[in-house]
Amino acid sequence: MQDFDPRRPSFRIAPRVVAGAAALFGLFIVWKATDTGSKPADPPQLSSAAVLALQHAAFTQAEAQPGFSRPENVAVKVLPGETLESAVERAGVAPDEAEQAVGLLSQAMDTVNIRAGMAFEAAIAKPRAERGHARLIGLSMRAGPAKSITLSRTFDGALRLRELQEQILDDTVAANGKIEGSLYESAARMGATPTITAQVVKLFSHKLDFQRDIQPGDDFKLVFNRKVTESGKTIETGDLEYAELHGVRFYRFERAGGSADYFDEHGKNIKGFLLRTPVDGARITSVFGKRRHPVLGYTRAHQGIDFGAGTGAPILAAGDGVVLEARRWSGYGNWLRIRHTGSFDTGYAHVSRYAPGIRPGVRVKQGQVVAYVGSTGLATGPHLHYEIWQNGQRVNPLGAKIPQGTVLAGAELARFRAEKARIDRLLGENQAMAAADTVVRR
Ligand SMILES: [Zn+2]
Numbered sequence: 306m307q308d309f310d311p312r313r314p315s316f317r318i319a320p321r322v323v324a325g326a327a328a329l330f331g332l333f334i335v336w337k338a339t340d341t342g343s344k345p346a347d348p349p350q351l352s353s354a355a356v357l358a359l360q361h362a363a364f365t366q367a368e369a370q371p372g373f374s375r376p377e378n379v380a381v382k383v384l385p386g387e388t389l390e391s392a393v394e395r396a397g398v399a400p401d402e403a404e405q406a407v408g409l410l411s412q413a414m415d416t417v418n419i420r421a422g423m424a425f426e427a428a429i430a431k432p433r434a435e436r437g438h439a440r441l442i443g444l445s446m447r448a449g450p451a452k453s454i455t456l457s458r459t460f461d462g463a464l465r466l467r468e469l470q471e472q473i474l475d476d477t478v479a480a481n482g483k484i485e486g487s488l489y490e491s492a493a494r495m496g497a498t499p500t501i502t503a504q505v506v507k508l509f510s511h512k513l514d515f516q517r518d519i520q521p522g523d524d525f526k527l528v529f530n531r532k533v534t535e536s537g538k539t540i541e542t543g544d545l546e547y548a549e550l551h552g553v554r555f556y557r558f559e560r561a562g563g564s565a566d567y568f569d570e571h572g573k574n575i576k577g578f579l580l581r582t583p584v585d586g587a588r589i590t591s592v593f594g595k596r597r598h599p600v601l602g603y604t605r606a607h608q609g610i611d612f613g614a615g616t617g618a619p620i621l622a623a624g625d626g627v628v629l630e631a632r633r634w635s636g637y638g639n640w641l642r643i644r645h646t647g648s649f650d651t652g653y654a655h656v657s658r659y660a661p662g663i664r665p666g667v668r669v670k671q672g673q674v675v676a677y678v679g680s681t682g683l684a685t686g687p688h689l690h691y692e693i694w695q696n697g698q699r700v701n702p703l704g705a706k707i708p709q710g711t712v713l714a715g716a717e718l719a720r721f722r723a724e725k726a727r728i729d730r731l732l733g734e735n736q737a738m739a740a741a742d743t744v745v746r747r
Contacts (some may be wrong), residue, residue: 335707364513373430378443386422389475397426399438406441406456409466413454450540451693469484471534477546478531479731484523498542501529506631508555518551525550528728547728556728558721572713572721578652579623580671584689587612594702609652609692616657616687618678622669623651623693637690638682640731643669654690655681 379396383389389410393403407416425446429439443457480495492502505527518686528529530543534726544565554568568574589718590609626645637654641663644650657679669675680687693702713721 307615322439329403372433373440374433376428376430379427379429381425381427383419383423387421387740389419389423392425393427393441393444396441397429397431397439398427398441398459402438402441406444406464407673409456409464410444410454410588411661412466413468414448423440430673431717431745450538451534471531471536472538473534476531476533477528479526479528479547479733479735480528481524481732481735484519484521484525486521488519488525491525495527496531496532496533496537496539497527498539501542501545504545505550508545508548509550523551528731528734547732551637556721556725558724561717566589568713568721570725572718574712579622579649579693581621581650583614583621583653584612584614584618584693587614587618589613593703609654609690612678612689612691612704614678614689616679618655618689619660619688620656620676620678620689621676622648622671622673623691624671626651626666626669628663628667628669628675631659634682636683638684639676639679640682641676643675644695648696650694652694654692654693655684655688657681657687 348410356404373643381392381396388407390400390403390407393406394400398406405658410416423446425444427441428445431439441456441458443455445453445455448454448468451471451473453471455467455469456464457467459465469512478496480497482491482495484491485494488497488506489502492505493499497505526549527545527549528547529545531539532543534537534733542558548555554570556570558568559565559570566574589610590613591607593607595606604743620641622643624643624645626643628641629643629644629650630640632640634654637652637655639654639658641653641656641659642650643652651657653676655678656676659676660674663669678687684690691702693700
């Protein structure tokens with residue numbers, strides 16, 4: 306057999322080599338040949354088994370080419386100030402072959418104004434001899450989110466340009482995952498973009514402490530919309546429709562006015578992160594504002610609201626948070642302060658005693674009993690003096706600026722339930738598929 310000369314294309318490169326080189330670049334569904342040369346008839350549709358067989362044959366064939374080793378992929382990034390041509394040369398191919406390749410690429414893209422860092426993959430066959438240039442078998446690069454450009458050798462040895470334009474599909478992803486690494490990494494494996502994950506983190510920050518509560522191996526579920534290429538690359542994510550972590554569930558729902566918000570499975574808005582009444586069944590006996598102090602006898606601002614209740618009545622944490630202070634504080638007597646997210650604190654004064662385990666640094670859940678009503682400090686009788694602090698300033702607990710929860714009702718609740726059923730169905734299908742998958746693998 307005579308030696309293979311890369312500059313004098315030989316018929317000995319079988320079509321199977323071309324199939325193999327194309328397979329190196331992954332599977333593209335839609336492609337458009339842009340060369341104007343003699344065009345062979347469209348290749349027949351192949352089954353995946355046939356493609357694998359061809360691919361195997363191609364490598365065997367390429368291996369058998371005298372003078373050249375099996376094609377290999379080389380990842381190349383354009384360096385600052387470098388031309389595309391010299392970047393192709395860096396893959397190991399001869400200058401004239403690089404020039405020819407870039408000439409072809411220029412039919413499909415701007416090959417002059419290229420950015421440093423632009424990446425491509427070159428498939429090259431190295432000469433078996435120590436000397437000489439590698440032969441360029443193919444080249445592939447992404448020219449846009451859904452557009453790839455490839456060069457590959459045809460059976461006659463010529464380089465052919467192909468533009469591969471993938472279709473972009475609207476897709477809804479319903480995914481079950483386990484936390485491995487950070488939530489960002491875990492969600493990215495499901496095809497979620499950082500934008501989607503940021504939304505998830507924001508949602509759960511009302512309910513969970515990501516540092517403490519999230520452990521590797523924890524299950525989580527997401528449903529989100531995205532635009533995806535046929536090869537499965539997420540181009541753009543749309544709305545987060547559902548998120549579940551540690552049994553806490555959020556469903557996205559569009560209100561009658563068009564604004565969207567997240568609700569739990571009962572149709573309750575997550576924004577109700579502070580209870581309106583931290584003592585069950587208690588009535589407000591004194592509101593926020595200027596009044597004559599009942600003990601001191603002079604007028605001063607009342608910096609909270611009072612709830613009338615008997616000594617020992619349980620006081621509930623108004624929201625999830627961490628105990629900031631649990632100590633005696635002059636006229637407030639036994640005082641409890643809880644720090645919540647969104648720069649909100651709640652304060653509880655005159656308490657008779659704290660619930661077991663309540664001390665600074667302890668995490669509490671909304672509705673958890675944290676203390677008991679009393680009359681310690683300056684108080685005429687047992688009551689809860691309740692305060693809300695925002696950014697270190699006391700604010701009126703009945704004021705509009707405190708986020709309050711919304712519970713859906715009537716027609717809106719009916720619409721919400723239909724929407725929830727749709728999401729639950731998607732998750733159910735996803736789980737059924739995962740189960741089937743497990744059966745197949747066993
Ligand atoms: Zn008070």
